[in-house]
Amino acid sequence: MHVLFLSGSPNRLSKTNAVLKTVQQSIEVPYSTSTIDILDVPADDLMQARFQSPAIEKVKGEIENADIVVIGSPVYKASVPGVLKALLDLLPEGALIGKVVLPVATGGSIAHYLSLQYSLLPVLHILGATSIIKPVFVLSEHVQLENGVARIQDTQSLKRIDEAISKVKQSLKQASYTNV
Numbered sequence: 001m002h003v004l005f006l007s008g009s010p011n012r013l014s015k016t017n018a019v020l021k022t023v024q025q026s027i028e029v030p031y032s033t034s035t036i037d038i039l040d041v042p043a044d045d046l047m048q049a050r051f052q053s054p055a056i057e058k059v060k061g062e063i064e065n066a067d068i069v070v071i072g073s074p075v076y077k078a079s080v081p082g083v084l085k086a087l088l089d090l091l092p093e094g095a096l097i098g099k100v101v102l103p104v105a106t107g108g109s110i111a112h113y114l115s116l117q118y119s120l121l122p123v124l125h126i127l128g129a130t131s132i133i134k135p136v137f138v139l140s141e142h143v144q145l146e147n148g149v150a151r152i153q154d155t156q157s158l159k160r161i162d163e164a165i166s167k168v169k170q171s172l173k174q175a176s177y178t179n180v
Contacts, residue, residue: 001030001031001032001067001068001172002031002032002033002034002065002066002067002068003024003027003031003032003033003034003066003067003068003069003070004033004034004035004036004062004063004065004066004068004069004070005020005023005024005033005034005035005036005070005072006035006036006038006059006063006069006070006071006072007020007035007036007037007038007039007072008038008071008072008073008074008080008081008083008084008087009037009038009072009073009074009081010038010039010081010083012037012039013145013148013150014074014106014150015074015106015138015140015143015145015150016072016073016074016104016105016106017037017072017150018143018145018150018151018152019072019104019105019106019136019138019143019152019157019161020035020070020072020104021150022152022158022161023070023072023102023104023136023161023164023165024070026161026162026165027068027070027165027168031067031068034062034066036058036059036062038081038083038084038087040055041055041056041059041083041087042055043083045090046083046086046087046090047086049086049089049090050090051090056087056090059087059090059091060091060092060095063091063095063096063099064095066099067099067100067172068099068100068101068102068168068172069096069099069100069101069102070101070102070103070104071084071101071102071103071104071120071124072103072104072105073103073104073105073106073120074105074106074107074140075105075106075107075108075112075115075116078111078112078115078118078119079115079118079119080105080116080119080120085119085123088123088127091127093126093127093128094127094128095127095128096124096127096128096129097128097129097130099129099131100131100133100168100171100172101124101129101131101132101133102132102133102135102136102164102165102168103116103120103121103124103132103133103135103136104135104136104137104138104161104164105120105135105136105137105138106137106138106139106140106143107137107139107140108139108140108141109139110137110139112137113135113137116135116137120135121135131171133164133167133168133171134164134167136157136160136161136164137160138152138154138157138160139154139157142154142157
């Protein structure tokens with residue numbers, strides 16, 4: 001089983017990436033993992049919709065090889081960042097068919113949680129995702145950045161991450177029984 005972590009944060013040292021790292025540390029064993037950072041995809045490829053650029057092809061290949069896709073996003077102005085949306089727009093319809101998808105997000109207000117229902121989940125459905133785990137949302141104030149290291153300081157957020165990982169594993173078991 002392979003897990004792909006896709007960071008949609010336009011900042012490498014971000015609270016969103018701290019949450020993704022926490023999920024990755026919790027889910028790694030016995031899975032192999034890889035990470036795609038939106039900052040590693042050339043902006044020109046995103047802005048000029050270069051569907052076949054080498055960077056976009058790499059992203060497509062990583063998604064194709066993944067069993068689980070964990071998508072991390074900050075929420076700005078009640079939506080995901082445009083760079084993440086631009087990348088998702090370049091994926092072919094059906095790119096997430098057969099994948100277990102776990103959205104994780106950070107935002108400044110609990111009201112931003114609902115924005116995922118309107119800005120991210122519809123796109124995931126269009127991409128063919130049928131096994132979407134309830135998004136994990138962490139308030140930005142619950143993630144502390146100190147000396148270049150970010151940590152989640154809220155036990156309820158950590159509990160929601162653990163619950164989401166359990167649901168990911170349950171979905172994988174159900175999928176394996178279905179495919180027998």
